Amino acid sequence: MIAGLIETLFQGITLGGLYGMIGVGLALNFGILRVVNLAQGELITIGAFLAVGLVALAPGLSFAAVLVGAFAGCALIGAAMQAAAIERAMAFRDPMVPMLVTFGLAVILRNLLVETMGADLRGLDVGGLGQARIDIAGLSLGVLPLVTLAIALAAFGGLAALIYRTAFGRQVRALSDRPDIAALMGVRVRRVHTLVAALSAGLAAIAGVLLAMRASVSPFSGVAHLLVAFEVVVLGGLGSIRGALGAGMLLGLTQVVSSRFDGNAGLLYVHLVFFAVLVFRAMTGRLS
């Protein structure tokens, strides 16, 4: 009984790490750039497809190289999107404009992906790792979920160190708090914006790789990812990185625990928890 409970918690926390990863790019983008990037789901999908493509092209590539390759590829796409389109849209005072631009970009990316890769589902073959397990005191813990969690935690740790411990991070935070004063102090606004967009797209790619290792992705799965990402960002407090990890854990635990009682619920209870938290916040007047 206790063992079953611990295993459930383990599954929930590892899935939560993945959900946190799905949300963190969106949180970063919103927190710093004040842009709701509706193309985040597509970037996650593209990250997964990049990894699958890399493995197909160079089968001997190490996992770290695949991860870096997917990160770099997506970061380039994110930076290009920011520099070419979103930055200009941000000049409008209305936040709807950049959001609509990202919506358009999402549609374009999705259809490009269908055109070039087809509508098939793809997964990342991880060999024996997929079934490996560790037995501790009567518990069976999967190695793949552990690896997923470790990568997610490392990504969160790295991101926190970058934002709170480096000169670049100081510029980013300054820009986020008072963009006008930061610009006066010599922060190169556009450059920082582009780098943040690249970073958030790169984080989406890592989430995509982790997803493809666990199950499979299709060009159409971006929308489902975006929904999870949204819930993570809103639950975690808009733009909060640490909050995103906590919110991911809460949603992951909710999904795994609820499936014990109702196997066909899917993400229903996840959405219900999200809804309940929002209602609670609205009642206590802490919506944002």
Place this chain on the structure above:
Amino acid sequence: MSGHGKPMVLNRRGVLRSGAAASVGLFAPAIARAAGSTIKIGYIGSLSGIRAAFGETESWTIEKIRAHLAAGLDHGGRHYDVELVIRDNQSDIARSATVAQELVLRERCNLVLVQDGAGAIAIGELADARGVPTISTMLPWQGWMFPRGGNPGQGFPYTFHFFAGSDTVLTNFVQMFDMLETNKKVGTLYLDNPAGQGLMHPEVGLPAALAAGGYQEITAGQFQEATNDFSAAIAQFRDAGTDILSGFMYPNHFIPFWNQAAQAGLTPKACAMAAAFLFPGPLAALGDTADGLATEVWWTPRFPFGSSITGQSAAELAAEWEAETGQQWTQPLGYGHALWEVGLAAIARSADPLDPEALRDAIAGLSTETVVGPVNFAQSPVKNVAITGLVGGQWRRLGGSHPYELQVVNNATMPAIPLDAEMVPLGGA
């Protein structure tokens, strides 16, 4: 038609047999819907999307058929050009409806062949209403007839289907489980879609078949299409000590399911999951642990039948595919080919291929031999359906040119098919 001189390039046996019926049909009013003498054959298949594995061989098959029909058809002393209108439904219901409208309303096809279940259900009502003869396959016939609100006594006006029944799949599963020494506890879970719901039906589905065979079912019920975490179901099976796993899911569910089962230390003796590992591709991703997975088998190159179009045996057809593509054969290779065999045989025995009613009557009275075996609409207990045979098999690591080979281990439901091997527990003998 056999009396009209020119020999058919199609199915000679079917043509000869149908001679009498066709000459009656000659006097039926012929309303040619397409201008000139072009027979327009529409096609809907899952060339991409979640069932892309079912359509993997289709483009190759279509190219062969296109070459075969390049010079057109001679029928009843007349020459017809044949135009193929090929559409990919991306395994998607909404997209199926779009392409169905295209083929029926815009392209005004004389005959539509459908290789995908969602595609067949999407086009059904439209084709019946507009009078477009349609033949579909690759879905257990119950899954085609009942979701459309049909019944075996009544059938449908213009839509036809040939495939095995889901009852035969279940019979094979139980017969294969019977071959092993187990504790008779079966853990089941089902994808929440029409096919999964059909399979978990308490009276005609797997639960009934298992109960009849003396098995105890421990079910985790249904799960959603987007599920990627099966830990709750797996814990339930492990706690119950199930020796056997069964149910319905696609490969993209089975890979995480099987991996997570191994992570949790669940080691069953047998696993037969409908639709999950019909194909060798996903098995390679499972490494050694796929040795002994059991599946329903609709077709293998060892089926003792031949093509009415090319004259090839089943083995020759598979060998040609493997030689030209370098890929292992898959079961839809046979059915994808047979779909065209049935379509062309129907045209051959139709009094007028351009007249929808004549063509409809030709399909209804069709009994022909194909590379998957006999397809008989004429003497079928179920209207508009030709029930084909199905056996049970196991994926085995035999060390040949492919990682896994499909071996027929149970032929009680279709004795014409030779046995390849004996059933062994998971992990090999």
